Amino acid sequence: xxxxxxxxxxxxxxxxxxxxxxxxxxxxxxxxxxxxxxxxxxxxxxxxxxxxxxxxxxxxxxxxxxxxxxxxxxxxxxxxxxxxxxxxxxxxxxxxxxxxxxxxxxxxxxxxxxxxxxxxxxxxxxxxxxxxxxxxxxxxxxxxxxxxxxxxxxxxxxxxxxxxxxxxxxxxxxxxxxxxxxxxxxxxxxxxxxxxxxxxxxxxxxx
Amino acid sequence: xxxxxxxxxxxxxxxxxxxxxxxxxxxxxxxxxxxxxxxxxxxxxxxxxxxxxxxxxxxxxxxxxxxxxxxxxxxxxxxxxxxxxxxxxxxxxxxxxxxxxxxxxxxxxxxxxxxxxxxxxxxxxxxxxxxxxxxxxxxxxxxxxxxxxxxxxxxxxxxxxxxxxxxxxxxxxxxxxxxxxxxxxxxxxxxxxxxxxxxxxxxxxxxxxxxxxxxxxxxxxxxxxxxxxxxxxxxxxxxxxxxxxxxxxxxxxxxxxxxxxxxxxxxxxxxxxxxxxxxxxxxxxxxxxxxxxxxxxxxxxxxxxxxxxxxxxxxxxxxxxxxxxxxx
Numbered sequence: 001x002x003x004x005x006x007x008x009x010x011x012x013x014x015x016x017x018x019x020x021x022x023x024x025x026x027x028x029x030x031x032x033x034x035x036x037x038x039x040x041x042x043x044x045x046x047x048x049x050x051x052x053x054x055x056x057x058x059x060x061x062x063x064x065x066x067x068x069x070x071x072x073x074x075x076x077x078x079x080x081x082x083x084x085x086x087x088x089x090x091x092x093x094x095x096x097x098x099x100x101x102x103x104x105x106x107x108x109x110x111x112x113x114x115x116x117x118x119x120x121x122x123x124x125x126x127x128x129x130x131x132x133x134x135x136x137x138x139x140x141x142x143x144x145x146x147x148x149x150x151x152x153x154x155x156x157x158x159x160x161x162x163x164x165x166x167x168x169x170x171x172x173x174x175x176x177x178x179x180x181x182x183x184x185x186x187x188x189x190x191x192x193x194x195x196x197x198x199x200x201x202x203x204x205x206x207x
Numbered sequence: 208x209x210x211x212x213x214x215x216x217x218x219x220x221x222x223x224x225x226x227x228x229x230x231x232x233x234x235x236x237x238x239x240x241x242x243x244x245x246x247x248x249x250x251x252x253x254x255x256x257x258x259x260x261x262x263x264x265x266x267x268x269x270x271x272x273x274x275x276x277x278x279x280x281x282x283x284x285x286x287x288x289x290x291x292x293x294x295x296x297x298x299x300x301x302x303x304x305x306x307x308x309x310x311x312x313x314x315x316x317x318x319x320x321x322x323x324x325x326x327x328x329x330x331x332x333x334x335x336x337x338x339x340x341x342x343x344x345x346x347x348x349x350x351x352x353x354x355x356x357x358x359x360x361x362x363x364x365x366x367x368x369x370x371x372x373x374x375x376x377x378x379x380x381x382x383x384x385x386x387x388x389x390x391x392x393x394x395x396x397x398x399x400x401x402x403x404x405x406x407x408x409x410x411x412x413x414x415x416x417x418x419x420x421x422x423x424x425x426x427x428x429x430x431x432x433x434x435x436x437x438x439x440x441x442x443x444x445x446x447x448x449x450x451x452x453x454x455x456x457x458x459x460x461x462x463x464x465x466x467x468x469x470x471x472x473x474x475x476x477x478x479x480x481x482x483x484x485x486x487x488x489x490x491x492x493x494x495x496x497x498x499x500x501x502x503x504x505x506x507x508x509x510x511x512x513x514x515x516x517x518x519x520x521x522x523x524x525x526x527x528x529x530x531x532x533x534x535x
Contacts, residue, residue, distance in 0.1 A: 084422065
């Protein structure tokens with residue numbers, strides 16, 4: 001369970017959300033939508049613990065985020081940011097393994113297979129497309145099987161087939177009780193497959 | 208990417224080539240020696256030739272290998288710690304800080320050249336400079352810009368101190384800021400050996416943690432680790448390695464930047480193999496450069512920095528052009 005209680009958020013000293021509350025049930029998929037600059041990614045960053053909250057509080061699994069250390073947070077949630085670019089020629093397999101050394105071979109192979117990363121496991125990450133890099137971020141987020149997974153625009157650079165793949169992975173992880181929150185900017189997209197949609201445009205704008 | 212076996216084979220090959228070149232380097236120099244190979248094969252034969260080969264060239268060769276190793280490891284650590292391909296100890300302010308620390312200590316008579324106390328002074332300067340660069344910059348790009356500014360500022364300060372100080376030793380300081388192994392002797396080797404070896408090993412051991420930094424600071428924090436803390440230890444090791452190098456042979460251009468890039472091209476970016484490879488490539492490049500510096504135009508000695516750039520730059524450009532995967 002994620003509880004967001006009366007929080008206010010600012011980005012670059014500009015207020016983006018004020019007195020915002022929401023509840024996200026365990027084992028559900030929630031999409032945060034809204035126009036550019038509505039504060040979707042800032043809200044996701046706040047749930048991740050990356051962004052300090054000006055007022056109110058966010059509770060992850062019955063504990064206030066502000067009371068959690070970064071190593072405690074690391075056992076509760078993982079985050080896939082929008083794709084990261086690399087200059088060093090680590091292979092896809094090396095990048096997937098970094099920080100995930102404890103992950104079993106079975107889990108590693110399962111995620112790699114579901115996100116169709118097999119073909120470029122030994123390829124340098126400096127040669128991959130934006131969509132491929134984004135799937136690596138998503139794969140990294142799911143590897144360690146944490147209770148909460150946060151995804152920033154996971155479909156942004158994906159083709160239709162890959163979008164389907166990612167959705168299938170999300171749904172199958174949800175069925176294991178994982179709570180998934182994602183940011184999606186395409187508002188007209190069909191989000192029926194999500195359990196909850198938080199549309200930040202439906203809120204009064206912060207001036 | 209190369210498998211472990213191929214990497215090991217390559218390392219053994221490079222080490223053998225380095226060993227052969229080390230012996231060859233004993234045989235040449237600005238002063239001609241009669242039957243040098245006989246003297247090399249039989250170090251017990253006494254005479255003027257023996258003194259040149261074993262008393263002058265041998266410690267200088269060892270110093271070149273050790274300083275090259277220190278620069279290679281420090282360069283690799285700098286690039287990995289900042290996750291920036293342009294970072295090298297002369298760009299992020301470390302070398303200029305070390306020079307300034309040494310210059311201040313020598314002109315204030317706190318320490319004298321070639322002693323452990325100069326290394327301490329240089330280390331303090333290097334640490335302060337690299338931490339200042341680090342603290343003043345908020346991104347990888349800023350780090351390079353702030354680092355260049357810090358370097359310029361500290362180099363100017365060293366220049367002023369050297370110009371104002373009315374000391375005969377100051378001349379050698381300015382000589383050092385251009386970099387030269389001409390003054391390297393057995394005492395330098397005794398100073399270099401324990402520090403370079405131990406901190407290279409610490410750097411190698413610790414570098415594995417720095418692999419994480421390639422994921423970006425935010426993701427490192429998501430994994431529950433503090434990226435600044437990971438970096439900090441790296442910066443301390445870099446500062447000590449650079450300081451011991453600068454306080455024995457001055458600052459040498461380009462090597463710390465080139466050695467890790469060449470190594471990455473050969474064996475890939477994983478940090479632990481990268482440290483070993485950069486140490487070996489750095490040692491080899493500096494030995495080749497110094498051997499050329501002292502034997503191309505006898506009796507003149509060419510500035511070592513010129514040779515490291517002449518050799519290192521084309522090799523680096525060639526490798527980067529050949530492999531679009533390493534750096535883009």
